[in-house]
């Protein structure tokens with residue numbers, strides 16, 4: 165395609181119902197696990213069969229809330245449960261590698277919350293273990309599986325933007341300061357880059373591929389993590405991405421791709437179900453996409469889950485939409501940004 169399209173391509177998200185149904189095990193029933201299981205049970209045919217917490221009381225409370233048949237007071241017993249097909253890991257970043265390797269060693273497929281590890285080395289360890297075991301592994305980059313993102317992926321594949329010159333993505337919110345909580349605590353993998361920048365950098369990678377250069381500037385908190393930062397990512401093609409993340413400022417959370425033929429502006433928050441506007445260079449009328457489901461915010465976690473279930477049923481060990489090498493590339497960019505900010509990788 166070398167001209168502005170008359171219509172947007174159809175979205176290609178995995179249907180929420182009617183496909184393969186797996187029995188899920190949930191490790192670490194905190195906030196995101198609650199939101200994940202809420203949308204899973206409300207909006208898909210997928211079912212959580214067991215939950216495990218470090219505390220049997222917390223596991224039983226969570227199990228009662230969602231009518232989950234089995235509750236375990238340690239993570240090891242859940243990964244050993246032969247009736248679990250896939251394990252969803254929802255612990256803080258610092259625990260992802262250990263728990264992913266635990267589940268993979270038990271022969272389980274894994275969906276690991278973002279970021280899959282605290283650096284590229286941890287991501288590589290998980291990828292190598294999953295590949296050696298022949299099990300499916302994916303980072304829970306749910307934004308890639310939203311209807312609007314599937315349309316933008318098709319536009320990219322079709323060359324609808326022409327030569328892409330500039331990509332932008334930001335993700336910032338004001339986090340309550342708690343030196344022990346996972347956002348500000350370096351021991352739990354704290355910092356805006358790992359928590360929020362992972363989305364902005366993923367978006368740049370999705371649009372442009374891995375960067376050939378990284379230039380970062382940022383602010384470090386009293387606890388020794390990045391409170392916020394702005395990155396310029398360069399590519400061999402001469403395109404640049406401007407990406408930012410902040411735990412100190414509430415930003416628009418928007419993203420855009422601008423090229424010689426067209427520009428897409430994704431509504432904020434670009435990471436969750438919503439819409440976008442496609443402007444053609446010289447075209448009088450823009451094209452508009454709006455998510456038709458009415459899903460808001462973390463309802464959108466459902467699409468990645470049905471995609472994972474269908475990938476596994478199809479015998480895949482990685483998602484073509486969010487492969488492990490892309491996860492590793494994004495973490496390598498974060499590693500380099502953290503190095504430039506004077507933080508340990």
Ligand SMILES: NC(=O)c1ccc[n+]([C@@H]2O[C@H](COP(=O)([O-])OP(=O)(O)OC[C@H]3O[C@@H](n4cnc5c(N)ncnc54)[C@H](OP(=O)(O)O)[C@@H]3O)[C@@H](O)[C@H]2O)c1
Pocket residue numbers: 191192193194195196197216217218219222223254255256257259277278279304306346352359462
């Ligand atoms: N996709 C998204 O939109 C999204 C949104 C928010 C967070 N996340 C990701 O989800 C993960 C968890 O975030 P969250 O906000 O759900 O965290 P959270 O509410 O603090 O829950 C994390 C759970 O992990 C378990 N855990 C295991 N080891 C722990 C440790 N050393 N310290 C503290 N908790 C530990 C705890 O459960 P038990 O002790 O009961 O086992 C805890 O409830 C993070 O990686 C984050 O990036 C994703």
